[in-house]
Amino acid sequence: MSVSSNTLRLVSIASPVLLVVIWQACASGGLIDTRFFPAPWAVAQEGWLMVKSGEIWTHTGISVVRILVGFLLGAVPGVIIGLAMGLSPLVRAIMQPLISATFPIPKVAILPLFILMFGLGEMSKYAVIAISVIYLVIINTYEGVRGINRIYMDVGKNFGATRWMMFKDVALPGALPNILAGMRMALAVALLIIVAAEFLGAKAGIGYLIWDRWQIFAIEKMYVGPMKTAILGFLSTWLFDLAEYLFMPWRRQDSNR
Amino acid sequence: MMRAEERRVAFRAVTKSFVSSTSSVTAVGPIDLDVRDGEFLCILGPSGCGKTTLLRILGGLEHQTTGDVELSPIDGRTPTNAMVFQEHGIFPWLNVKDNVAFGLKARKLGRRQRGEIADTLIEKVGLGHFKNAYPHQLSGGMKQRVSIARAFATDPDILLMDEPFAALDEQTKILLQAELLRIWEETRKTVLYVTHSLDEAIVLADRVLVMTNRPGRTKSIIDVAGIFPRPRDVEAIKRSPEYGLVFAQIWEALRDEVIAHAREPGA
Numbered sequence: 182m183s184v185s186s187n188t189l190r191l192v193s194i195a196s197p198v199l200l201v202v203i204w205q206a207c208a209s210g211g212l213i214d215t216r217f218f219p220a221p222w223a224v225a226q227e228g229w230l231m232v233k234s235g236e237i238w239t240h241t242g243i244s245v246v247r248i249l250v251g252f253l254l255g256a257v258p259g260v261i262i263g264l265a266m267g268l269s270p271l272v273r274a275i276m277q278p279l280i281s282a283t284f285p286i287p288k289v290a291i292l293p294l295f296i297l298m299f300g301l302g303e304m305s306k307y308a309v310i311a312i313s314v315i316y317l318v319i320i321n322t323y324e325g326v327r328g329i330n331r332i333y334m335d336v337g338k339n340f341g342a343t344r345w346m347m348f349k350d351v352a353l354p355g356a357l358p359n360i361l362a363g364m365r366m367a368l369a370v371a372l373l374i375i376v377a378a379e380f381l382g383a384k385a386g387i388g389y390l391i392w393d394r395w396q397i398f399a400i401e402k403m404y405v406g407p408m409k410t411a412i413l414g415f416l417s418t419w420l421f422d423l424a425e426y427l428f429m430p431w432r433r434q435d436s437n438r
Numbered sequence: 439m440m441r442a443e444e445r446r447v448a449f450r451a452v453t454k455s456f457v458s459s460t461s462s463v464t465a466v467g468p469i470d471l472d473v474r475d476g477e478f479l480c481i482l483g484p485s486g487c488g489k490t491t492l493l494r495i496l497g498g499l500e501h502q503t504t505g506d507v508e509l510s511p512i513d514g515r516t517p518t519n520a521m522v523f524q525e526h527g528i529f530p531w532l533n534v535k536d537n538v539a540f541g542l543k544a545r546k547l548g549r550r551q552r553g554e555i556a557d558t559l560i561e562k563v564g565l566g567h568f569k570n571a572y573p574h575q576l577s578g579g580m581k582q583r584v585s586i587a588r589a590f591a592t593d594p595d596i597l598l599m600d601e602p603f604a605a606l607d608e609q610t611k612i613l614l615q616a617e618l619l620r621i622w623e624e625t626r627k628t629v630l631y632v633t634h635s636l637d638e639a640i641v642l643a644d645r646v647l648v649m650t651n652r653p654g655r656t657k658s659i660i661d662v663a664g665i666f667p668r669p670r671d672v673e674a675i676k677r678s679p680e681y682g683l684v685f686a687q688i689w690e691a692l693r694d695e696v697i698a699h700a701r702e703p704g705a
Contacts, residue, residue, distance in 0.1 A: 332526055339497045339521045340541035340592065350540070354531035431531045431572040 219401045227401040228408065241409055244379065244386040247303065248371045251310020256364055259318030263360070264352045266319070267326020280319060288313040289377050301382045306375065313374045314367040321363025325356025358432070361425055368417045372410055440472045445510050446517065446596065446628045447473040447496065452505035453653070454491050464653040466491050468505060471647065471656060475510070476626045480639035482692055483649030483657075484699035489632040491654075493598045496630065497521045509596075517595035517628075522585050525605040528573050534560060535569045537584050541592035559587040562621060579610040583617075590621060597622075599631040603638070615641055616672045623669050636688050640681060641672050648691040651698040658691040660684065 184192075201221050207213045208220035215223075231237040265272040288309060295305040329352065337351045353360075379388025391406035426433065453467035466488030473479050481489045494500040495507060497519055509517050520541060528537045539556040547555075560569055563583040573581055582602050589597055603611045615638060622629065633639055639646045644663035647656065665680050675681055 330526060332523055333529060335494075335499050336521075336523060336527055336529070336540070337544075338499055339519075339598075340588075341544045342540075343544060346544055350532070350543075351529070354529070357531070429531070431533075431574065 216400060219404060223401050224404040224408065228405045231402070231405060237405070237409070240385055240387055240390045241413075244375050244388070245413070247306045247386065248310060248368070248375050250303075251307040251375075252314050252368060252371050254307055255311035255314030256318050256367065259315040259363075259367075260322050260353075260360055262315075263319045263322025264326055264348055264356065266323045267329075267356065268347060268352055273323075276319075280316065284316050284320075288374060292378055292381060296382050305382065306378055306386075309378050310371050310374055313370050317367040317370065318360070318363045321359045321366075322356055325359025325363075326352050328359065329355035354429075357429055358425075361421060361428070365418070365421045368421075369414060372414055372417070376406070376410060440474060442510070444474050445472050446475040446477075447471075447510075447630075448506075448508040449492070450506040450508065452492075452495070452502045452507060454488060454495065454500065455503045464503075466502075466654045469649075469655050473628060473630060474644075476628055477644045477663075478622065478629045478631065478642055479645050479647060480631045480633055480643035481647045481649065482633060482636065482639055482688065483654055484651050484692075484696045485634075486699065487649045487652050487654035487695070489649060489654065490600050493521065493600050493630055493632055496596065497598050512595055518592065519596040519598055520589035520592050520594035521598040521600065522582075522589045522602045524601050525578060525581070527585050528581055528588070530573050533570050533572050534565055534576075534584050537573070538587045538591050540588060545592065555591050556587075559591045562590075563587045563617065577610075578606050579614060582606065582614060586618065586621070590625075593625075595628065597627045597629045599629060601632055601634065604634065611638075612672065618642070619670055619672070636685055636692070637676075639688065640666075640684050641670070641675055646688055648688060649695070651695045651702075657695060660688055660691065 204213075204218070205221045208215050208218060208223075228237065262272075262276065266276050267273075291312060292305065292309050295308045299305040299308060333351055333355060334347075337347050342351065375386065376388035376391065379386035380392045383389040387406050387409055391403055394400070394403040394406070449469055449471040451468040451470060453464060453469075455462050455464045465486070469492070471492075481492065483489050491500060495502050499521075511517070529540070532540065535553070535556050538559055539552040542552040542555055557569070560566060563586060565580060565583055565587070568576065568580065573584070576584070585602065589599075603614055606614065619642065631639075631642060633642075640662060644661075646660045646662060648658050648660065649655065650657045662684060665684060666675050666678075
């Protein structure tokens, strides 16, 4: 059975809407306990109140800044290390055992250590995001370089490409699809980690908001937090689609072929 | 043996072995070979006889196991080379112009100078309207034109061509052979050209080196320049009675080697 692309687009919009409608119906009809599962409408109203009071922007803004700073602190060195590992057997030999040994450690488990090291301020948040991001970026970048057809390395070598050119003009663009895929995952993980980190040692942020409302049993308000992370997640997907379009012009399907 | 001043490249008892943890296979040699300055040498031989390995040694991509490769200096400097690879040799992430300018960038030429040289070469291979196109927008023949332009752009003393047209259809191949000859006639660079096609070797080469089955050595060298003078007309060559004679001569040298290769286990 073939389905037209317009139909598919419509279905993918309709499915989350339908879920919300069913949820609302169940809540209104008394089929679910609204103390735990408040109606979407009630959550939306709470959310709107928080938008009007500005509270929502403060908390979201703080979390977003933490994610972005932490992400950059992890992703930039991650790409550099991954490329170096892909190009240099020596760097690979040094890094690979270290990564294999430390990658499985749950990064949230290091948060108390970071709080000891950096205090309760922003730095401990940046650090835990960065450490979560860097592994995914390193591993994906490295795999990306390994997956580059040998012939491009040969071309670089035969034409006397400098080390910098091999890095920037061969390895980086060759691995870019993998790098962006790794960053996509890493940003999703960063969202997850920041909420967990803010449960513990924070006075603001999306995680703090959820935890604080849970403690005072303001369930509708508590639901606003996950909603926001969902929206941020959606925005990040869109952002990466845009990044792929901008940074990989050779992948664009062109119409005038 | 040719006189030293005519010579551009000399292989002296060169061998190449590929060693794995369990075995060692000698792919090439020992081979002795002189390549004349400005000559177009085609290399024929059964699969796996190390034709490509000879090019890769010259191109700095591999090192011989034993023996010497001597390059006669030009005005006191070591001759440069550039390789035209089989299909997929151009970078998918660079547009035509940046692909052609790649070797110039490696030589640290300024952006403007790179652009000018690249533009000239792109025009020369007839891709003027495709400067900003990416490889996925080009046909196989156009991609190989880019590859040829990139090699000529660095103005190398030696051109190494590894079955550049092998993946193309017959019609495109004929057109590109004629174009290659036209561009080559302008500069008469020393060319080492690996091919599987006897026809291609006859049309392009001054001399044809036929290699033995693995480990590849010199089986015989057939002079074509004496029969078909330059500049050449590809169609006229194919129509001439000499064409068939040269073809038979090359095939006679090659046939036993191809049969030997076909009888090897795993062949």
